[in-house]
Amino acid sequence: xxxxxxxxxxxxxxxxxxxxxxxxxxxxxxxxxxxxxxxxxxxxxxxxxxxxxxxxxxxxxxxxxxxxxxxxxxxxxxxxxxxxxxxxxxxxxxxxxxxxxxxxxxxxxxxxxxxxxxxxxxxxxxxxxxxxxxxxxxxxxxxxxx
Numbered sequence: 001x002x003x004x005x006x007x008x009x010x011x012x013x014x015x016x017x018x019x020x021x022x023x024x025x026x027x028x029x030x031x032x033x034x035x036x037x038x039x040x041x042x043x044x045x046x047x048x049x050x051x052x053x054x055x056x057x058x059x060x061x062x063x064x065x066x067x068x069x070x071x072x073x074x075x076x077x078x079x080x081x082x083x084x085x086x087x088x089x090x091x092x093x094x095x096x097x098x099x100x101x102x103x104x105x106x107x108x109x110x111x112x113x114x115x116x117x118x119x120x121x122x123x124x125x126x127x128x129x130x131x132x133x134x135x136x137x138x139x140x141x142x143x144x145x146x
Contacts, residue, residue: 013061014085018129021046021064027127084132092121092137099125
């Protein structure tokens with residue numbers, strides 16, 4: 001039995017800081033099929049919680065505007081972006097075909113996942129603001145519940 005307080009944890013959401021929450025929200029909706037779960041202003045910033053179609057859990061928290069001023073220039077909380085957000089998909093090829101039709105910047109296409117990773121294949125793309133998304137097709141396609 002694992003006594004770690006993290007033993008039953010799971011990823012609730014990933015936060016991305018962007019200059020323009022509205023533009024980013026529109027990009028996630030039109031390019032990746034995300035939908036808004038909730039949206040609200042707070043402390044001069046705009047917050048938008050979004051999830052993939054078919055999921056009831058927010059997965060991406062978009063934070064637009066003012067974060068650098070609020071947190072202070074040297075604070076880790078003032079950084080824009082994140083390394084990448086990984087989304088489990090059933091078919092990487094279908095996703096990439098759609099995104100290429102919209103001239104999304106493709107960074108890496110991996111026809112075979114790294115050995116031992118559980119990833120069958122994956123691709124990485126960049127949004128117009130430089131944030132990176134990975135689309136991973138898992139071996140056995142064990143879809144997480146959410």
